[in-house]
Amino acid sequence: MSKSIVILGATGSIGEQALDVARKGGYTVLGLAAGSNIDKLEAAAREFSVQAVALFDENKAAVLKARLADTDIKVYGGEEGVCRVAGIKADITLNSIVGIAGLRPTFAAIEAGNDIALANKETLVTAGDLVNKAMKERGLKLLPVDSEHSAIFQSLQGSPEKSLTKIILTASGGPFYGKTAAELEKVTVADALKHPNWSMGAKITIDSATLMNKGLEVIEAVHLFGLSADDIEVLVHRQSILHSAVEFSDGAVIGQLGTPDMRLPIQYAFTYPDRGELCCERLSLADVGTMTFARPDTKTFRCLQLCIDAIKAGGLKPAAVNGANEEAVALFLAGKIKFLDIPRLVELAFNAQPEVKDFTLEDVFEADRRARALVRAEVDN
Ligand code: NAD
Ligand code: MG
Secondary structure, eight states: OOOEEEEESTTSHHHHHHHHHHHHHTOEEEEEEESSOHHHHHHHHHHHTOSEEEESSHHHHHHHHHHTTTSSOEEEEHHHHHHHHHTSOOSEEEEOOOSGGGHHHHHHHHHHTOEEEEOOHHHHHHHHHHHHHHHHHHTOOEEEOSHHHHHHHHHHTTSOGGGEEEEEEEEOOOTTTTOOHHHHTTOOHHHHTOOSSOOOOHHHHHHHHHTHHHHHHHHHHHHHHOOOGGGEEEEEOTTOOEEEEEEETTSOEEEEEOOSOTHHHHHHHHHTTSOOOOOSOOOOHHHHOOOOOBOOOTTTSHHHHHHHHHHHHOTTHHHHHHHHHHHHHHHHHTTSSOTTHHHHHHHHHHHHSOOOSOOOHHHHHHHHHHHHHHHHHHHHO
C-alpha cells in the first residue's frame, strides 16, 4: 500500500521536488498548504485530487476556494487553515514551510499522530526540546530531510546510536567562501543569491551565504542526534558530494555521498526504512575526481559561531538568533540593509535575549517577536 502524505510548503523549492517524488513514487497526497501561490497550489490540488488545501494568505485562500468550487476539495485560510491541513491524519506530514511559520503546523501534525518528514529546520532550532518531547510521548518518527541530516541519519542505520561519538557536518561554503570582511562589505543581493551547488528558496540561499544555515544545522543536529555542539565538526567541502558523516566509538567514519539533489533525502524520508528507485543523477566519483575539506572561517562568517554559542547557552537564545536572522534576511532581500548587517543584528539579538531554563511554546514565539522588533528598531534608527 502506498503511503499517504501531506505536504506543507508545497509551492516552494522543497515542496515542488516533494511533489515530483510523490508523483513518481505513486504516493497518495491528502493535503497541501502554502503561503500565497494560488496557481501552483490549485494545479497540484487538482493533479493529486487532495482532500484539502490551505493558503496562509486569507484573501488568496478565498480566491482559491472560488477556483476549486467545481471540486470536493476543502479550502482553508490563515495559520489556522494551514494547521488544519497539517493535522490531516496521514502516514507522513512533510513540513517544508520556510521559517518559524512552520512551528505551529509541526505541532498540528504531531497532534494528529503523523510521522514528520522535516525540512523546516527552524522548527527544531526554535523549539527542538518541545518538539522532541511531544513526538516521544506519542511514539512518532522525525525523519530529517535537510540533506546533511538525512546523510547523518542514513549513516547511522545499522549501528547502535550510543556508539556515535562525532558528527561531521559538511558545508559548501556558499558563494562567498574565502572572502574577507572588507570584501563582504560590498556584496549585493544578486551576489548572495548565486549559490554554487544548490538551487533553493531565497531565505536559505542567503543563510548559506552568511553560514547562518550551517549554524542552524548545528542546532538542528543537536536536537536530532543528541550530541553536544562540541561533538559536531563543521567542514567546508566545496564539491557538496559528501553530504555529511558520522564517527563511531571505534574511529570508523561513515558518510553518505551523492549528487547535490534534494529529491534523494526527500524520497528517503518517504521510503524509510526501505529504499526507492533512482530519483536523481547517479554519482560518478571518477567524474568528481577530488574532494576537499577545510575548517570554516567563523571569524568572518559570524553567524555560524553565534548559532553554536546559542545552542550551548540553550533556552530561548536559539529562537532569538533565528528570529533576528529571519527579519534581517527579509530586510537584506528588500535592499534595506547590507550583507554584514545580518551578523551584526543577529549578535544584537543574541546578547539581548536573557538566559532562561524552562520555557513554553508561547515563550518561543515571544522571544521570536522580541528579536524581530529589536532588529526593526535598530534598522529604523
Ligand atoms: P521556499 O521559499 O522555496 O518555499 C517555502 C514554502 O513555504 C512555500 O511553499 C511558501 O508558500 C510556504 N510558506 C511560506 N510562509 C508560509 C506560511 N506562513 N504558511 C504556510 N506556508 C508558508 O523555501 P525552501 O527553499 O523550499 O525551504 C523550505 C524549508 O526547507 C526551509 O526551512 C529551508 O531551510 C529548508 N531546506 C530547504 C532546502 C532546499 O534545497 N531548498 C534544503 C534543506 C532545507
Ligand atoms: Mg542543509
